Amino acid sequence: MRICGLQRFSAPSIPNTLKVYFWTIVIILIAIIAVFHGMAYAARRVNHAHAQTSKSASKTERHLSVSPVKSKILQALPRYCEYAPQLSELNIQGKYIVSSCVDRRNRIWIGTEEDGIWRYDPALPEKKRWKQYTLADGLGDNNGYALCCDQLGRVWAGHGRSGLSVFNGAKWKHYDAVDGPLGSHITVLCVSPIDGDVWGVTENGIFRYCLLRNEWKLYTSFAGVSLNCVRTFACPR
Numbered sequence: 001m002r003i004c005g006l007q008r009f010s011a012p013s014i015p016n017t018l019k020v021y022f023w024t025i026v027i028i029l030i031a032i033i034a035v036f037h038g039m040a041y042a043a044r045r046v047n048h049a050h051a052q053t054s055k056s057a058s059k060t061e062r063h064l065s066v067s068p069v070k071s072k073i074l075q076a077l078p079r080y081c082e083y084a085p086q087l088s089e090l091n092i093q094g095k096y097i098v099s100s101c102v103d104r105r106n107r108i109w110i111g112t113e114e115d116g117i118w119r120y121d122p123a124l125p126e127k128k129r130w131k132q133y134t135l136a137d138g139l140g141d142n143n144g145y146a147l148c149c150d151q152l153g154r155v156w157a158g159h160g161r162s163g164l165s166v167f168n169g170a171k172w173k174h175y176d177a178v179d180g181p182l183g184s185h186i187t188v189l190c191v192s193p194i195d196g197d198v199w200g201v202t203e204n205g206i207f208r209y210c211l212l213r214n215e216w217k218l219y220t221s222f223a224g225v226s227l228n229c230v231r232t233f234a235c236p237r
Contacts, residue, residue, distance in 0.1 A: 096114075098143075107121045113143055113145075115132075116133050116142045118130060140165050140175075143159050143160035144157045151191065151211065153169065159185075163184050181202055183202020185203040187202075205226075206219045
């Protein structure tokens with residue numbers, strides 16, 4: 001086609017298929033950029049939260065001046081955080097603290113899993129405040145799943161498979177399922193404030209040690225309900 005002596009050429013048209021490919025690639029690139037942007041934002045949020053947590057944990061550790069294992073002890077004994085400065089000498093190797101109590105002399109007793117019973121006495125010299133009791137000292141085993149102190153000042157320790165042991169201030173005495181609580185797995189111990197009797201939970205039910213008569217009694221059911229599946233127990237205060 002000629003116009004005024006010049007030949008006019010029509011611009012070649014882009015096939016629809018190429019247009020589709022082009023916009024598809026553009027959309028994919030935008031999506032990839034958005035994904036990377038979201039990942040970067042999430043990473044910044046995580047790093048910020050981690051920094052805040054680390055900062056808070058650092059402040060707490062500086063305040064308590066204890067290691068992570070010692071911090072577990074303070075968490076288990078929140079009423080006795082005033083002893084935090086003295087806990088710096090603690091060297092407990094047990095990983096799991098499962099029970100605790102305070103005796104009538106204000107000494108802290110701590111039950112661990114597989115590492116025996118530990119006693120903290122703030123009245124002793126600094127290097128002698130912590131003492132460990134194990135199977136070699138008369139315990140039934142090295143698990144202290146339950147602890148309590150009775151009205152006579154004796155400390156009771158419930159074991160995982162060996163009944164319980166009682167500390168009279170000088171030595172431990174072990175009671176198994178035959179001559180003691182009529183059960184071997186003791187998970188809970190408490191002292192009645194009314195009569196001083198010691199109550200506990202075993203795999204066979206709830207036992208009671210009568211302080212006045214020095215005898216044991218086992219309750220296997222109450223109101224027709226079996227008590228051999230009890231997992232917790234509490235005495236009124």
